[in-house]
Amino acid sequence: MPNTTFQTDVGKIKRILLKHVKDAFRNEQQIEQEWKALHFLDKPDRNNAIREYDALCDLLTGFGIELEFLPETENTTLDSLYPRDNALATNGGMILCTMGKQNRQTEPEHHNTFYAQTQTNVLGEITSPGSVEGGDVAWLQNNVLAVANGYRTNPAGIAQLKQMVSPLVSDFIEVPLPHFRGPSDVFHLMSIISPIADDLAVVYSPLMPVPFRQYLLDTGVRLVEVPEQEYDSQGCNVLAVAPGVCVAVEGNPITHQRLLDAGAEVHTFKGKDICEKGCGGPTCLTRPLEREVS
Structure with a gap:
């Protein structure tokens, strides 16, 4: 029988938390005021x-995933479209993040309100001067948590x-990130790795620290x-909705063929306005709340 767990990025998703683009991109005035400042x-x-997002929701619903939505909020920016960064899921409860990007500081409080309303346990909160963003954290096989330092x-x-x-956890791995394009860039751990199954991951090796890449190969x-x-x-931002079954943005045919060659099942959606312009793929758009593992 399947077991419910929060400590995996590849188990079958049962419930997922989203922020619909119509609520994140509230109106044309907000878009005009914010997109350059947020480095879209x-x-x-x-x-x-909205058309792209509704198609993504239909795709996720087709997998039997229960969709839950954060409400529209006046004190968040276009970046609230990407709720992965605001909280972490563990078997002990959710951990609220403190955002490294200053424009996003108000987002975790809205997660906290949602968790209170849905009686979802909150284990704790990262507090300033500490910062952790969910895109910098990934669950690996054997209950290992990898966390970027960037x-x-x-x-x-x-x-x-x-x-x-x-x-x-059984182990906690710190992964130092390179400077790459600097502090204004959207660069997370999950910019260079997306787990697809316990024994499969999409990676961008040119930006991977050698010890971390070798750890993956050794395991x-x-x-x-x-x-x-x-x-x-x-191309490197791919959401596993079940072991070996993934959702990806259209337009990366080489990566998608390599996934197919590795035995994965790939489902794509159009993401020009909800992914490419804001530099956030399907993992960024989603905060899985509950997964199943065999």
Whole structure:
């Protein structure tokens, strides 16, 4: 019988938390005021973004996933479209993040309100000067938690997180990130790895620390390599909805073929306005709340 767990990024998703783009991109005035300041690559087309998002929701519903939505809020930005970053899921409860990106500081409080309303246990909260963003945290096989040390997640936040999860994990791995395009860029741990199954992950090796990449290989993880020309189009940002079954943005044919060759099942959606312009793929768009493992 399947067991419910929160400590996996590849188990079958049962419930997922979203922020609908119509509520994150509230109106044209907000989009005009914010997109450049938030370092979007281009101004989003709200109407097309809604069409893309509704198609994504239909895709997720087709897997039998229960969708839950954060409400529209006046004190959040376009970036609230990406709720993965605001909280972490553990078997002890949710951990609220403190955002490394200053424009996003208000987002976790809305998660906290949602968890209170839905009677979802909250284990703790990362507090300033510590920062942890959910895109910098990934569950690996054997109950291992990998956490990036970069511009969005800092040593003080990592220390707090390690203390909170120490009774719950078998190992805690810190992964130093490169400078790459600097502090204004959207660069997380999950910019270079997306777990697809316990023994399979999509990776962008040119930006991976050698010890972390070697750890994956030593623990039997097969690596699907994203080519350079598909990195900026979110080729490395892939959401596992069940072991070996994944959702990805259209437009990365080499990566998708390599996933198929590795035995994965790939489902794609259009994401020009909800993914590519804001530099956030399907993992960023979703905060899985409940998964099943055999």
